[in-house]
Amino acid sequence: MREKVISRAVRLIGLGSAVFSMQVGAQTATEAPMQTVQVTGSRIASPGAESPSPLQVLSSADIAASGATNLQELLSKNPTLGTPTVSRTNSNFSTSSAGVSTVNLRNLDTSRTLVLLNGRRFVSGIPGDSAVDLNVIPTDFIERVELLTGGASATYGSDAVAGVVNIITKRNFSGLVLDVQGGQSTKHDDTKKKFSATWGTSNADATSNIMVHFGYSKQGAVYSKDRAASAIDQTSAGDPEDLFRVTRPFYSSYAPQGRFFDDNGSFTYDRNGTVIPWNTNGTNGQAATGFNRSEFRSIAVPTDRYLLATTGTMNLNDNHSVFFEGNYASTRVTTMLEPFALGSDDIYKGDTGGQVPAELLINGVLRRNPLVPDRLFDNISDTNGDGLRDYFFTRRLAEVGNRGSKANRDTFRLATGLKGNFNLLREWNYETYIAYGQTKESQSSNGQVNVLNFRHALEAITDIDDLNQNNNRTETICADATARALGCVPINVFGYGSITPEALKYVNAPGSLETKVTQKLAGGSISGEVYDLPAGAVGVAVGFEWRGEESSSEADALTQAGLNAGNALPPTYGKFNVKELFGEVRIPVLKDKPFVKELNLSSAFRRGKYSTVGYATSWNAAAEWSPIADVRFRATRALSTRAPNINELFQPAQQTFPSDIVDPCEGITATGGGARGDACRAAPGVAANIAENGAFTLSQSDLQGISGYDRGNPNLREEKGWSTTIGVVWTPRSIAALKNITFTLDYFDIKIDDAIVFMPRQYALENCYGGDGSLCNVITRRPAAMGPNSAGSLEYIDSLVSNTGSKATEGVDVTASWAGAVGPGRLSARLAWTWLREGYDTPTPGAARDYWAGEIAQSPKNKASINLAYKWGPFSIATATTYIGKSYLDDQFLAQLDLPRNAVGVGSRTYQDFQLTYELRKKWEVYFGMDNAFNTKAPPIVTGLPGNTTGAETEAGAYDPIGRRYYLGLRATL
Known part of the structure; x- marks a missing residue:
């Protein structure tokens, strides 16, 4: 099936390329029309247009100098972007979409960042979401990337609440460029292999062009065991005086030999099958009996990509193409990741509370399970009143093998259209x-x-009645006759390697998941000038768009029902469509007046009708004022909307296993504790x-055994984002010594009302125990019948998506660039810095703000990047410095420990990348690069601390968990 999909894609793209190629070759030379400029954030094209909103641009030279295999690697270093929701280093535990690369402007979430390709939407890489997978955009095919921060829904539609990432591909390229690259980390992992070929041809006057790109890349895995910081399971010791002090090792209580609970406590087995006391971490001189999960986990998932892209323009005549x-x-x-951790409560749910019967009532007679050892059988009793002896166990299913998945993801997109100009009193573009x-x-x-x-x-029972009718009355068989008829084989969970291949075959359950996202687009616009004012012509643009989105996700039957001991993943399906009309106007108010070199006003409006939420309206208003030629002030005010996506609307109850939950009842005694103590008891x-x-005491397995369900909500409304930006652009062209400098300073303020949010689970706990108690219905605790080990521990905390939240962020962006001759060569420099003054969420109206500005896993208050490039003859060097300011642990987590906000944090980190290039001759160049050249270590955000990425022992989306790595490449232009 995969080969058929690839074949179809190649045929369709190849057919389009062939048609365009023939037409390009036949095109006659004509005079090229005067070019106009259209910048991201406006649909009005005009000579010398500039953006009234903050706009940062990354060029193809920036991309080449980074050596990046996918665009996320470069964009994530820009200070306007927060921690990516999904990346190669934080998705090893994802049930789907592992390895996807997304971007997150202003840390307002991926779903509020609109990614465009040449000004048009691109199909999502995540089912039920709008997030684009940047893995599918070939970096060598990109001319530039424009980052527009601030609401842009009036121009581009839903999802542009935080801003727009507009990827512009190369145009009018002729020739052939080959690029081959290889590299690895200094630990000999994170291997990288890349090959790409880009070919293009144009007619004589460059009015028609065809380009084709093929690329292949392979990025190797990085395993937790190969980094000292993550090689051994560990956890924060929980000491409020030093939260970064770790307990190491802190092995899992789910071990391959099993852990078994009787009336006297718990025990396990050594490699020789001898009963020994359970001791997770090796205290009191005893050996640790737990399991090191880090031996099996990954920091970076291996990713292979094949890319094919083409673009072309064919002139029909002088005015249309x-x-x-x-x-x-x-x-x-x-x-x-590590073998599955199975507990008896995964098998015996609800009715028995996880208790396994060691004897069965068969035809009115108690029959003992012969696989249960005497040591356990003699020390257990009837704990649930059914007359049977019961025991509990946990076990790592090493015989089943490591967990993991292999995902094949295919993305296919075609776009075509007409563009040109016509005269209707004036010239119009369409x-x-x-x-x-x-x-x-x-x-x-x-x-x-x-x-x-x-x-x-x-x-299991001993077949003393020869139920199998094989004349063997001493064998062990399954008690249930129907199960026996279906191939049931008794399973022995007591000790290392005790599960036989026959039993393993009976219980093994490979899984599958099929997802599909479909996007259909149609649109059109016209723009032009309608009236001449003394300061210039009034420009307008009007247009329409229609979009249909459809998504499905369906796992195998056992996974859907949660009968494979893992997350219950019911199928999700949904679709919607939207019809929109939009308009934009740009008015030149004054020009060449005292204190007014130029004054322009602009505004945009969009009205859409969604099949899900009904009508939605977006607008913006902007002003640009240049008192003198070298200084330009700019300001925008916008109302952006975001309609709920398919997951938010239609997702059925989906199981998840939240981490970093603090139980408010822990430590509560028989008296005291105020309202919280009363609610807990x-x-x-x-x-x-x-x-x-x-x-109230919790064990390690209690802390690791919390589950819950996330649910969509078909009654959601659109959310509204109010954004304000005010800035200044200084280009001192009139000062000779400074004429090559460009400086910008922009203030931004974004507030989102009716935000679509999942209710935070910790907030639900705080509300239930010591609050008004309205959210206790989403919390389920284990019953008293669980016994002293787990009674009362949290079993489920559910979360429902709703329009109850709000989000806000506020800060300042500063950029500065300069280029000019220095010594025998030419130097260029660029600085980008973002100071995040504030950022917070509120889960429900009237709730206290949850501040995230400056927090780990969110966005530091200070983030900056400095790019320097120097070229001298055939030599050139480019350096990129990324600064991540001091960051703090989540304030909600600290509050549980009676610590104030910003009380505990990690220091700043600076990463240095560089690339050296040498031109062997005019069309050949060799380059060598190194990322994280000084091997800056990631901060120890270990298990038990908020922001931890499982397997990495740091926040792997924000910090580099891999270390120094290098690459060597050769580029030829033919």
Whole structure:
């Protein structure tokens, strides 16, 4: 099937390329029309147009100098972007979309960042979402990337609440460029192989052009065991005086030999099968008996990509042309993590509270399970009143093998349209287009088990009645006759390697997941000048757009039902469409007047009708004032809207396993604690735990065993984002010594009302225990019947998406650039710095603000990048310095420890990258680069601290968890 999809994509793109190529070759030379400029944020094209909103541009030279394999690697260093939601280093545990590369402007979430290709939408790489996977955009095919920060929904539609990332591909390129690159880290992993070929040809006057690009890249894995910081399971010791002091090792309580609970506590086995006491971390002179999960985890997932892209323009005559864009990307990603951690409560849910019967009632007679060892059987009792002896266990299913998945992701997009100009009293420009895009992911996974089969396999008896009719009355068989008929084999969970291949075959449950995202677009616009004012002509643009989005995600039957002991992932399907009309006007008010070199006003308006939320309106108003030629002030005020995406609307209850949850009841005793203590003791399980232990006590497995369900909401409304930007641009052209400098300073303020948010689970806990108690219905605790080990511990905390939230961010952007001759060569320099004054969320109206500005895993208050490039004859060097300011642990987490906001944090980090290039001759150049050249270590955001990326022991989206790496490449222009 995959080969058919690739073949179809190649045929369609190839056919379009062939048609354009023939037409380009036949085109006669004509005089090229005068070019106008259209910048991101406006649909009005005019000579010398400038953006009234903050706009940063990364050129193809910046991309080449970075050596980046995918665009996210470069964009994430820009200070306007927050921590990416999904990347190669933070998605190893993702149930889908592992290895996807997304961007997150202003840290307002990926869904509020609109990614465009040549000013038009691109199909999402994540089912049910609008996030574009930057893996599918070939870096060598990009001319520039324009980052517009601030609301732009009036111009481009929904999702542009935080801003727009507009990727502009190369045009009018002739020739052939070959680029080959290889590299690795100094630890000999994170290997990189890349090859690309870009070919283009144009007619004599460059009015028609065709370009084709093919690329292949392969990025290798980085494993947790190969970095000292993450090689051994660890956790924060939880000491408020030093939260970065770790307990190491802090092995998992789910071990391959099993852990078993009886009336006297718990025990396990050594490699010789001898019973030994359970000791997770090796205290009191005893060996640790837990399991090191870090031995199996990945920091960076291996990713293979095949890319095919083409673009072309063919002139029909002097005034009209047809254009074509085609993209195909085939991405292969492999995730790997430790064998599955199975507990008896995963198999015996609800009715027995995780208790396994060691004896069964068969025809009115108690029959013992012969696989249960005497050491356990003699020390267990009836704990749930059914007359049977019961025990609990946890076990790492090493015999089943490592968990993980192999995902094949294919993205296909075609766009075509007409553009040109016509005269109707005045000259007008027009463009109309249609586009179709699709992303499909096919994922196979392993390492899970069928819990129904596992339950039957655990319930074994000795076949004294020869139920199998094979004249063997001493063998062990499954008690259930139907299960036996279906191949049930008894399973022995006691000790290393005790599960036989036959039993393993009966319980093994490979998984699958199929996802599909489809996008259909149609649109058109006209722009031109309608009236001459003394300061210039009034420009207008009007147009329409229609968009249809459809998404589906369907796992195998066991996964859907949660019967493979993992997350329950019911199928998700949804679709919507939107019809929109928009308009824009640009008015030159004054020009060449005292104190007014130029004064322009502009405004845009968009009205859309969604099949889901009904009508939505966006607008913006902007002003530009130049008192003198060298100084330009700019300001915008905008109302942007974002309609809910398919997941937010239609996602059924989907299981998740949240981390970093602090139970408000921990430590509560039989008296005291105020309202929180009263609310905690009202839970029967908590009361039983207190009665047994003197205070509510949680074990390691309790902390690791919290689950919950996330649910969509079909009654959502659109959210509204109010943004204000005020800035100044200084280009001192009249000062000879400073004529090559450009300086910008912009203030931004974005506030989002009716924000679509999942209710934070920690907020629900605080509300239930010590608040007004309105959210207690989303919390389920384990019953008192669980016994003293787990009674009252959190089992489920659910979260529903709603329009109850709000988000805000405020700060200042500063950029400065300079280029000129220095010594025998030419130097260019660029600085970008963002100071984040404030950023916060509120989960419900009237709730206290959850501040995130300056927090780890969100966005530091100070982030900057400095790019320097120097060229001298055939030599050139480019350096990129990225500064991440001091950041702090989540204030909600600190509040649980009675610590104030910004009380505990990590220091700043500076990363230095460089690239050396030498021109062997005019058309050949060799380059050598090094990323994180000084091997700056990531801060220790270990397990148990908010912001931890599982397997990396840091925040792997914000900091570099890999270390120094280098690459060597050769580029030829033919």
